[in-house]
Amino acid sequence: MAIDVFKGMNAEQQVAVGHIDGPLLVVAGAGSGKTRVITHRIAHLITAKNLRADRILAITFTNKAAGEMKERVHRLLGIATPWITTFHSAGLRILKQEAHRLGFSQPFTVMDEDEQGKLFKQVYKELKLDPKQAEPKRLLWRIGQWKNQLVDIAKVEPSDDEETLAQKCHAVYSAHCQKECKVDFDDLLVRPVRLFSEDESLRAQYQERFPYILVDEYQDTNEAQYRLLRLLGGHGNICATGDPDQAIYGWRGADIKNILNFQQDFPGCTVVKLEQNYRSTACILRAAQGVVANNTERMDKTIRTDNAEGKPLQLLAVDDEMDESYAISAAIERLHRAGRSLADFAIFYRTGAQSRILEDGLRRRSLPYKIVGGLRFYDRAEVKDLLSYCKILVNPADRTGLERIANVPRRGVGEKTFAILQELAEDEEVLLTDVLIRDDLLERIAVGRNANPLRDLARCYRVLRKVPKTDPSAVVRGIIEITKLEAHYQNAEEPAAGQERIANLHEVITAAEQYHEAVPDGGLAGFLDHVTLVTSGDDTRNQQTDQVTMMTLHAAKGLEFPVVFITGCEDGLLPLKRNGQVGNLEEERRLMYVGITRAMHELYLSRARCRMQYGQVFRNEMSGFLGEIPSTCFESKDATGRRELPDATARYGKSTVGGGGSPGTGSSGGRAAIAQAQAAGLITSGAALRDADALRLKDEAWEPGMRVTHSTFGSGTVMSLAGGAENRAIRIAFDRVGEKELLLAFAAAKLSPA
Secondary structure, eight states: OOOOTTTTOOHHHHHHHHOOSSOEEEEEOTTSOHHHHHHHHHHHHHHHTTOOGGGEEEEESOHHHHHHHHHHHHHHHSOOOTTEEEHHHHHHHHHHHTGGGTTOSSOOEEOOHHHHHHHHHHHHHHHTOOTTTSOHHHHHHHHHHHHHTTOOGGGOOOSSHHHHHHHHHHHHHHHHHHHTTEEOTTHHHHHHHHHHHHOHHHHHHHHHHOSEEEESOGGGOOHHHHHHHHHHGGGSOEEEEEOGGGOOOGGGTOOTHHHHTHHHHSTTOEEEEEOBOSSSOHHHHHHHHHHHTTOSSSOOOOOBOSSOOOOOEEEEEESSHHHHHHHHHHHHHHHHHTTOOGGGEEEEESSGGGHHHHHHHHHHTTOOEEESSSOOGGGSHHHHHHHHHHHHHHOTTOHHHHHHHTTSSOOSOOHHHHHHHHHHHHHHTOOHHHHHHOHHHHHHHOOGGGHHHHHHHHHHHHHHTTSOSSOHHHHHHHHHHHHTHHHHHHHHSOHHHHHHHHHHHHHHHHHHHHHHHHOTTOHHHHHHHHHHHHHTTGGGGGGOSSOEEEEETTTTTTOOEEEEEEOOOBTBBTTBEETTEESOHHHHHHHHHHHHTTEEEEEEEEEESEEEETTEEEEOOBOHHHHTSOGGGEEBOOOOOSSOOOOTHHHHSSOOBOTTSOBOOOOTTHHHHHHHHHHTTHHHHOBOOOOGGGGGOOGGGSOTTOEEEETTTEEEEEEEEESOGGGOEEEEEETTTEEEEEEHHHHGGGEEEO
């Protein structure tokens, strides 16, 4: 029975589905029905060209996405499509078919991460390298970066000692892989690229095998993926689908220029823009467009919808991160009682460390939740390591805790050495920690290769046990400093992962500080009890289906929820700063755009006047991205400043200054503040749109006809001012970007007379 692949399609979707020969770029805005277009295009190619299903190669990034596409095509045509697959799966199948070209003596196998790590340990052993000199995971990450950039590693001119070691290790590592007939995940892309680059006849064979190629999320491709598609798509019948405005993986090697340059790479390209959004309200889409329009690395595209205007955005402007968690959980509870399922709600955050306090707020109201794309805060390995140090200080008989941290940071106390320590303790009928503090016992086993590792562990424990245990945050700080855990994780991981682990260590300081404020006499033992009670029984919640969903903004890509909360909308957090600098402002802005466009019906944005980070309090200015959202999208009401924030120097003995340069404080009085915020209507009717600094400005400072300069938009002329004191807006005709209406509360910090 013939099917109508164009049924229910809008005009642009029909063009994309109906296009057959020649290159095609489908610029698909958020919620524009991209997956439906891809699957219907596959069905059309099969029926219109009378193609076998295995002659079409469709590549995406996740098994879930590939599975969904296969299922949809099967529903349309009732046939299987074997080459709808991921990049790595396609690479593996190609290598299996061309295994005789790889020089292996036996059928090859693919190593997982654990097997790769074990092989690398063998490399270290052969080269007589000390893991303390360079963490193996760090060198593996560097080698992976080189491979995905298609670098000839043997010809690399090392820029530092780490690269020298990585190059040396790779030579031995690759020799082992060849000898043992193994490939790693990077090889699944790199080796096919090399085969097709070096063998023109093989390349032509596969181009003939796959006369039509489709690739999804093209903006996320790295160099190796890009080269593979260029080689296979040499015939020109390649369709790339993606959205430059959703390119958020530059930190892991994705290159936005791949999609921006598609028309140059494939001459004669047809471009179709899918701008009709079927997901979100008109208000949410205006907000998203207002943000992303400020980027320069993009294709001109304006998402639109026939959906209703919808509710205005709500900004939960609160005093600190604890109030933020209370406000969000209270809003969710209110909406849940009004009839919404808990599964309707999603909470997004920029960094994983933010989840801890947000989880606390949900637990206080007994709202079940699940974390997508990551562990619960206290289940993370680095957090468990740090808490294990705490536990052996409270309970020296905690053998499990000591075993966990005996070699963290790496000091050479392996299983055999720890077994010797345990055997002596059993023979002498003493605790393991007793051996570490008694010279007469320690010297009996600290001999030969065990000498330095055991003495190092003993020195560490002896220093830590002297730390006063009355202030848990001071103990946690002391452990981090004495053990040098920060350096351990930074050197053990690729940079972004290392920074994430370090941020989680700092978040434990914050948790301990907040506990100490609430229970001054609780001490370290009380803090550990608190953590145990907070986390016990959480696993049962993951079995429920009606749960609030929590995830990072990166993990949210491709998903949608009726109600979305984007937290931490502050300068330094969103956009994220590391060492005082934003790595890529346009990518951070795209991340905000992705977060906004996940919302279907309601969107809440939260920002705290002060936020405790790394155990200190910072006064952060509101995110500049909020100021890029049109003022008409917000329902405005100020709920900050409900209580006086004491000077940080009174609590910490030094000024703790954030992005705004103003001293702040932590979460003292958080419960009282949220009660005040609720009484003020924060939870029921939205949030503040002005900052305290902006209140000092007088309307007469800006007059129609006045020439001004904006730090983002450049020079312009003031056209008008409108709105009440809580929603004062200024309209400016900018020379470069045209007219924009900005909320004065946001814009004031960026405006100055020309």
